[in-house]
Amino acid sequence: MSEIEHPKPGIDWETRAYWEGAKRHELILQRCSSCAAIQHRPRALCVSCFADTIEYFRASGRGSVYSYTITHQNQSPGFRNATPYVLAWVELEEGVRLLSNIVGCSPDKVRIGMPIEVDFADIDGEVAIPRFRPR
Amino acid sequence: MSISPKTVIAGAYEHPTRWAPDKTPWQIMAESARGALNDCGLELSDVDGLFTAGIEIGSMAVMQLAEYLNLKPRYLDGTNLGGSSFVAHVAHASAAIHAGLCSVALITYGSTAASNAMAIGTGGGSGQDAASGMISPYGLTTVGGYALCAQRHMEMYGTRSEDLAEIAVTTRRHAGLNPAAKMRTPITIDDVLSSRIISTPLHLLDCCITSDGGGALIITSAERAHDLKQKPVSVLGSGEAIWHPQIGNADLLELAAAQSGEQAFRQSGITPSEIDFCTIYDSFTITVLMTLENLGFCKAGEGASFVRDGRIGLGGELPINPDGGGLSSNHPGMRGVFLVIEAVRQLRGDCKGRQVDDARLGLVHGTGGLLSAFHSGATLILGNET
Numbered sequence: 001m002s003e004i005e006h007p008k009p010g011i012d013w014e015t016r017a018y019w020e021g022a023k024r025h026e027l028i029l030q031r032c033s034s035c036a037a038i039q040h041r042p043r044a045l046c047v048s049c050f051a052d053t054i055e056y057f058r059a060s061g062r063g064s065v066y067s068y069t070i071t072h073q074n075q076s077p078g079f080r081n082a083t084p085y086v087l088a089w090v091e092l093e094e095g096v097r098l099l100s101n102i103v104g105c106s107p108d109k110v111r112i113g114m115p116i117e118v119d120f121a122d123i124d125g126e127v128a129i130p131r132f133r134p135r
Numbered sequence: 136m137s138i139s140p141k142t143v144i145a146g147a148y149e150h151p152t153r154w155a156p157d158k159t160p161w162q163i164m165a166e167s168a169r170g171a172l173n174d175c176g177l178e179l180s181d182v183d184g185l186f187t188a189g190i191e192i193g194s195m196a197v198m199q200l201a202e203y204l205n206l207k208p209r210y211l212d213g214t215n216l217g218g219s220s221f222v223a224h225v226a227h228a229s230a231a232i233h234a235g236l237c238s239v240a241l242i243t244y245g246s247t248a249a250s251n252a253m254a255i256g257t258g259g260g261s262g263q264d265a266a267s268g269m270i271s272p273y274g275l276t277t278v279g280g281y282a283l284c285a286q287r288h289m290e291m292y293g294t295r296s297e298d299l300a301e302i303a304v305t306t307r308r309h310a311g312l313n314p315a316a317k318m319r320t321p322i323t324i325d326d327v328l329s330s331r332i333i334s335t336p337l338h339l340l341d342c343c344i345t346s347d348g349g350g351a352l353i354i355t356s357a358e359r360a361h362d363l364k365q366k367p368v369s370v371l372g373s374g375e376a377i378w379h380p381q382i383g384n385a386d387l388l389e390l391a392a393a394q395s396g397e398q399a400f401r402q403s404g405i406t407p408s409e410i411d412f413c414t415i416y417d418s419f420t421i422t423v424l425m426t427l428e429n430l431g432f433c434k435a436g437e438g439a440s441f442v443r444d445g446r447i448g449l450g451g452e453l454p455i456n457p458d459g460g461g462l463s464s465n466h467p468g469m470r471g472v473f474l475v476i477e478a479v480r481q482l483r484g485d486c487k488g489r490q491v492d493d494a495r496l497g498l499v500h501g502t503g504g505l506l507s508a509f510h511s512g513a514t515l516i517l518g519n520e521t
């Protein structure tokens with residue numbers, strides 16, 4: 001078993017702030033300054049009030065495991081030699097849920113509700129992928 | 136009342152193949168169309184509405200199909216909601232017929248997913264557009280998406296692997312009664328639990344099989360169906376919906392089925408307790424259990440006790456997937472069309488060894504896409520009294 005080799009994400013101008021934040025090892029979320037809604041994934045306008053008043057802020061990076069699965073079979077490059085690995089829905093303290101991997105502990109130690117914090121994997125100095133580890 | 140009280144499923148045909156390295160998807164679609172037209176006694180030249188979708192056949196599949204069949208329909212629908220597409224197509228065809236936009240609709244599907252060795256369950260998409268970029272770095276597989284829901288369900292409600300296995304065992308028993316099913320050897324709960332883990336908590340035998348295959352349906356008005364060969368099956372209600380992560384507030388236990396089912400029941404004026412049997416998309420055992428909850432056959436969290444004690448088996452209170460479903464009969468990439476075909480066969484009383492007693496009302500529910508990433512649900516309520 002080896003580490004996951006994360007495929008590089010596609011990036012466009014709507015997700016650039018998120019990925020530039022990740023490169024600085026900051027987890028970035030969007031908040032609307034008109035209605036205070038937080039939204040993820042990033043997009044050009046607030047879909048709660050349809051205003052253009054999107055701001056970015058650095059999230060705490062702390063959260064808990066909302067659900068997880070230990071993946072034993074995945075044929076695709078980057079993952080086929082990394083099984084078993086943990087795929088999880090992570091619930092951030094800010095209330096947002098996102099998909100990620102849990103690293104830094106044995107897969108069989110992962111539990112729903114487990115406290116976790118963000119951890120970044122640098123790829124070729126170009127981009128960094130947010131994952132989570134126990135805290 | 137139904138949106139389309141006068142539309143019926145007049146013809147239905149399931150292609151017998153489960154392994155077709157010698158056929159193309161287009162050929163399977165065409166052979167299935169021929170089968171469904173023969174079934175009801177209509178000709179290809181009667182078809183003026185055409186519906187299809189697929190995984191490996193491109194985004195303009197319905198145009199390519201029209202060319203293949205040398206048809207110039209006046210109504211075309213290539214809506215692709217994943218595996219539920221063909222269930223939604225029945226509703227779309229009903230609406231189009233009701234609106235006078237076409238009179239005989241052909242819905243057809245064909246796939247060589249298995250002989251082309253598509254890694255449907257554990258391939259893991261790595262799409263490079265920015266939207267999928269939020270997911271693609273993490274190794275989400277199809278099985279993994281459903282497994283995330285299963286794990287959450289177990290945590291919240293105490294659902295056990297044994298409960299999910301009950302669904303696989305029952306479905307395999309049904310497949311044993313269907314000569315066309317691919318996997319017919321009976322299995323036990325222990326067989327499911329001792330099969331290898333694909334993505335916790337789902338085992339190999341919690342997952343649908345892969346096969347080649349296809350099927351077709353003919354939808355028309357009750358008036359037109361009156362002197363055709365088969366007893367028509369009425370479309371009494373329909374609904375479709377999608378679920379997505381809701382700008383970051385995803386609830387993994389809520390399915391599109393809650394919305395599509397509610398609409399179909401309301402439209403038909405029928406309640407869950409009146410339904411005699413269901414065909415439910417069984418990509419995985421958890422899909423069936425959560426779909427039953429979301430359609431309102433039981434409350435959230437009660438799925439595990441609902442599927443016990445033979446309730447969902449033939450002879451039980453609510454038989455599910457009498458043909459053996461995707462878990463045991465066939466699963467060529469997208470399975471929605473077979474859900475409708477089996478419901479039609481049951482409502483005609485044509486199912487010999489696996490016939491649901493006194494089947495009058497059937498519910499069909501298709502799920503497409505990926506639970507916990509985004510998925511679709513399409514529900515139909517069908518009846519045999521016109």
Ligand SMILES: [Zn+2]
Pocket residue numbers: 032033034035036037046047048049050051
């Ligand atoms: Zn707003």
